[in-house]
Amino acid sequence: MVAIPTRTCVACRRTAGKPELLRLVVGERAVQVDLTARHAGRGAYLCGRGACLDAALRRDGALIRRALRIGDRGVTLDADALRGQVGAAGQETVAAGAVHDAAKEHSGAVPLGSGRS
Numbered sequence: 001m002v003a004i005p006t007r008t009c010v011a012c013r014r015t016a017g018k019p020e021l022l023r024l025v026v027g028e029r030a031v032q033v034d035l036t037a038r039h040a041g042r043g044a045y046l047c048g049r050g051a052c053l054d055a056a057l058r059r060d061g062a063l064i065r066r067a068l069r070i071g072d073r074g075v076t077l078d079a080d081a082l083r084g085q086v087g088a089a090g091q092e093t094v095a096a097g098a099v100h101d102a103a104k105e106h107s108g109a110v111p112l113g114s115g116r117s
Helices: 050-068 079-107
Strands: 006-008 015-017 022-027 030-033 044-046
Touching: 022 050, 022 079, 030 050, 030 079, 044 050, 050 079
Parallel strands: none
Antiparallel strands: 006 015, 022 030, 022 044
């Protein structure tokens, strides 16, 4: 069995599999969502809950800034733009999950260890 890397939400500190969380990175001098999870550099992770995003953006995004080790490097953290990106990423994740679930349901595949043949 392949081990899935785990990450921690910067706001609620809940640990989850890397694919379940949204990755934030510094790109073009602004914090943005990394939809591909392939952007170079340090990443900060958020679970998809709105309360976590609100908590992470409090005090000018102190939790995100600390996790990304931004300091005073002149990096912009636009809360409204980030909320829009997180919302769009969440919709894409939900859509991708629905497609995956539908494909699994119609494939007739039986999960390993289910006891059915």
